Amino acid sequence: MYRKMRGLSRCLVVSALFLMPLLGVRAEERLRVVATTTQAADLVRAIGGERVALTALMSGGVDPHQYKPTASDIAAMNAAQAVIYSGLNLEGQFEKVFEALGQRMVRTYALSEPVLQAGFLLEEAHGVLDPHFWFDPRNWMLAAEGLAELLAELDAPNAAFYRANAAAYSAQLEALYGWAHSALTDSAIPEAKRVLITSHDAFRYFGDAFGWRVRGIQGISTVAEASVSDIQAVAELLAAEGIEVIFIESSVPRATVEAVIAAARARGVEVRLGVRALYSDAMGDPDKFGGTYLEMIVHNVITILQSFGYKVPPLPARLALSLPEDFQAR
Ligand SMILES: [Zn+2]
Numbered sequence: 406m407y408r409k410m411r412g413l414s415r416c417l418v419v420s421a422l423f424l425m426p427l428l429g430v431r432a433e434e435r436l437r438v439v440a441t442t443t444q445a446a447d448l449v450r451a452i453g454g455e456r457v458a459l460t461a462l463m464s465g466g467v468d469p470h471q472y473k474p475t476a477s478d479i480a481a482m483n484a485a486q487a488v489i490y491s492g493l494n495l496e497g498q499f500e501k502v503f504e505a506l507g508q509r510m511v512r513t514y515a516l517s518e519p520v521l522q523a524g525f526l527l528e529e530a531h532g533v534l535d536p537h538f539w540f541d542p543r544n545w546m547l548a549a550e551g552l553a554e555l556l557a558e559l560d561a562p563n564a565a566f567y568r569a570n571a572a573a574y575s576a577q578l579e580a581l582y583g584w585a586h587s588a589l590t591d592s593a594i595p596e597a598k599r600v601l602i603t604s605h606d607a608f609r610y611f612g613d614a615f616g617w618r619v620r621g622i623q624g625i626s627t628v629a630e631a632s633v634s635d636i637q638a639v640a641e642l643l644a645a646e647g648i649e650v651i652f653i654e655s656s657v658p659r660a661t662v663e664a665v666i667a668a669a670r671a672r673g674v675e676v677r678l679g680v681r682a683l684y685s686d687a688m689g690d691p692d693k694f695g696g697t698y699l700e701m702i703v704h705n706v707i708t709i710l711q712s713f714g715y716k717v718p719p720l721p722a723r724l725a726l727s728l729p730e731d732f733q734a735r
Pocket of ligand 1: 470537605606607625626627686
């Protein structure tokens with residue numbers, strides 16, 4: 406009996422030691438990290454977990470092309486060990502702040518950097534690199550691995566933790582990519598009809614990854630306003646190719662999309678809005694479906710399929726997502 410109890414108590418001590426990290430990391434041991442966009446913040450959560458004290462600057466629905474850092478954003482960045490941003494001039498109003506941070510020895514890291522190194526960035530017509538690289542989940546895997554390496558460097562004793570998180574998350578991204586690719590290239594969708602028209606040119610990587618042609622009313626930034634000729638050109642495309650659906654983006658005002666619908670109608674073509682707005686440069690709020698990267702891609706793919714009346718295949722179990730009722734496979 407005595408021996409048995411001693412065995413049991415030793416067993417309890419051992420499991421208590423194993424459980425200790427799960428009881429929470431003390432605040433002063435956490436890495437202080439700031440993330441600019443909603444996507445960047447989500448990736449920091451996925452890879453850094455409870456070992457990171459995260460300050461997320463932009464909330465759901467905020468346009469990062471236009472967002473200007475506030476005084477409290479700048480204070481948070483100055484106090485951080487690392488600032489994680491998307492890059493390629495997506496956060497166009499942050500340039501001066503990033504320069505100043507460099508002089509203060511705050512580490513800044515662009516999630517686009519490993520994608521650039523791998524040579525997977527798309528060039529825009531004028532030689533400018535398209536910043537919306539996250540819309541190909543295979544690019545997001547590179548970003549996840551790059552972020553894990555950065556956190557491993559800043560917090561070497563926990564390097565294995567960050568790398569294990571990146572490996573698990575990459576496996577989910579792989580499953581996401583496979584599901585989205587087979588959903589959007591299903592033989593029921595005629596190739597000529599695989600055309601995605603949205604407010605601005607945020608979906609070129611998405612189209613590249615999943616075999617759809619894309620066209621934005623505005624270019625790759627929302628800073629320059631759409632001109633009358635942009636609106637007419639898209640209306641002409643809709644009419645010429647018989648495309649029946651156009652999508653609003655959650656972070657871009659809907660006025661230009663409505664102008665295109667009116668211009669198409671003037672040509673005798675009825676175009677309808679997608680059943681929901683797509684998430685493009687900002688994800689949804691955390692309490693909505695679309696508040697994480699995985700949910701955002703699933704949200705967009707299902708919204709596209711439902712808007713055209715195509716079948717929604719069941720989600721891979723590995724994604725561990727439960728769909729709201731109006732998204733469910735039918
Ligand atoms: Zn954009």
